[in-house]
Amino acid sequence: MKVTNKSISDFLSDVEMESVRRPIAEARTLPNIAYTSADFLALEIERIYMRHWTALCFVFDVPSPGDAFPVDYCGMPLVAVRGQDRIIRVFHNVCPYDGCPLVLSPKSGLERLISPYHGWEYDLTGKLVAIPYWDGTQEGNLDALKGRDVDLVPVHVGTFLETVFVNLDDDPEDFGTFTAPIERQFSEYDLSIVAPGLDGEGIPIVTTHERRCNWKTFYENSALNVLHENFVHDFYMVSPEVPRIKQDGVPSFENIVDEGLLALGFDAEDFAATYPHMDIAHLGKGDVPPHRECFGTHYPNFYISFAPNFIEITAVLPHGPENIRERQAILFHKDVAADPALLKMRQFLVSAFDGASVEDGAICEAVQRARRSPVFTQKFYSPFWDELHYRFNKMILKDLERK
Numbered sequence: 094m095k096v097t098n099k100s101i102s103d104f105l106s107d108v109e110m111e112s113v114r115r116p117i118a119e120a121r122t123l124p125n126i127a128y129t130s131a132d133f134l135a136l137e138i139e140r141i142y143m144r145h146w147t148a149l150c151f152v153f154d155v156p157s158p159g160d161a162f163p164v165d166y167c168g169m170p171l172v173a174v175r176g177q178d179r180i181i182r183v184f185h186n187v188c189p190y191d192g193c194p195l196v197l198s199p200k201s202g203l204e205r206l207i208s209p210y211h212g213w214e215y216d217l218t219g220k221l222v223a224i225p226y227w228d229g230t231q232e233g234n235l236d237a238l239k240g241r242d243v244d245l246v247p248v249h250v251g252t253f254l255e256t257v258f259v260n261l262d263d264d265p266e267d268f269g270t271f272t273a274p275i276e277r278q279f280s281e282y283d284l285s286i287v288a289p290g291l292d293g294e295g296i297p298i299v300t301t302h303e304r305r306c307n308w309k310t311f312y313e314n315s316a317l318n319v320l321h322e323n324f325v326h327d328f329y330m331v332s333p334e335v336p337r338i339k340q341d342g343v344p345s346f347e348n349i350v351d352e353g354l355l356a357l358g359f360d361a362e363d364f365a366a367t368y369p370h371m372d373i374a375h376l377g378k379g380d381v382p383p384h385r386e387c388f389g390t391h392y393p394n395f396y397i398s399f400a401p402n403f404i405e406i407t408a409v410l411p412h413g414p415e416n417i418r419e420r421q422a423i424l425f426h427k428d429v430a431a432d433p434a435l436l437k438m439r440q441f442l443v444s445a446f447d448g449a450s451v452e453d454g455a456i457c458e459a460v461q462r463a464r465r466s467p468v469f470t471q472k473f474y475s476p477f478w479d480e481l482h483y484r485f486n487k488m489i490l491k492d493l494e495r496k
Contacts, residue, residue, distance in 0.1 A: 123471070147258060163199070
């Protein structure tokens with residue numbers, strides 16, 4: 094789907110592009126225009142967001158048949174719908190007749206999707222079933238529309254880790270290939286036993302934030318930037334194990350790079366004084382809890398944190414060149430997720446992640462404001478800390494150069 098007539102060469106010079114590709118000790122980041130231009134974002138939407146699997150919403154946003162959840166996806170209205178067959182489908186949330194979205198806010202218990210503008214009705218599989226008064230008759234005759242494209246336009250869908258992913262490409266990558274890096278790198282975890290943490294009323298706890306920053310500014314901060322932890326987060330300022338160095342020049346972390354997965358990995362035992370032990374069911378296979386933990390990102394917009402007792406998931410979507418929306422939830426062992434006796438523990442963990450998100454958000458917004466400065470040009474990397482940030486910028490450039 095064409096979004097813009099521009100190409101990467103309309104924004105970056107050959108010298109700037111070559112500087113991104115250099116070895117890390119000599120390389121530079123993308124220039125300011127990549128973080129502030131609406132036209133640049135349009136190119137990213139066309140060549141990144143519309144060609145990759147991207148996180149749209151959560152499975153528990155549409156838990157029951159007849160549930161519908163609309164999402165503004167990079168300026169395009171989409172809607173996730175749970176059918177009577179319990180299958181989750183995603184459609185372009187646009188009525189073919191009047192162009193109006195059919196679902197304007199989250200709904201539950203629907204039998205049909207009905208345009209609020211002219212009343213066209215669709216079943217939950219996206220098929221047009223009624224057009225009252227359209228041809229001047231009370232019932233409307235569907236035969237009058239033969240030969241026209243009147244059904245809702247579907248989008249490729251996959252679900253993983255309680256998240257609904259979409260791909261708008263005509264020939265999408267196999268969904269299993271997309272999720273494989275996470276499954277490979279965290280094979281200690283039994284992903285079949287997780288469920289979202291519930292609040293006191295039995296509703297999944299989801300935190301939502303709007304951030305005034307470019308999606309890449311946010312991405313670079315989340316896990317890719319390791320050194321910021323003990324400067325930005327109160328929690329880490331008092332940790333004897335952060336910054337993540339065992340001794341001078343020896344990191345206590347690893348850079349996990351597997352296809353689109355970029356993550357800060359570490360062993361739970363190396364941070365026993367930082368992260369408190371949680372006496373709840375773990376997510377390991379069998380009796381042994383997982384040892385490998387991470388804060389990571391799966392390109393381009395899915396964020397994960399793996400710990401022995403929980404998995405944090407976040408979906409982030411751009412809402413303009415300098416605005417994003419993030420939605421975050423935490424998955425536990427299914428026996429922990431709904432246990433009333435563990436409600437305070439779940440609330441504490443959600444609050445801890447939310448507090449860190451607020452601290453990160455403030456920094457991301459400050460960096461984004463600085464990108465408007467004439468002295469904020471292409472930046473450089475610390476080879477010790479910034480390997481993931483460096484790889485991320487090269488991934489962006491590679492995608493934008495593709496025709």
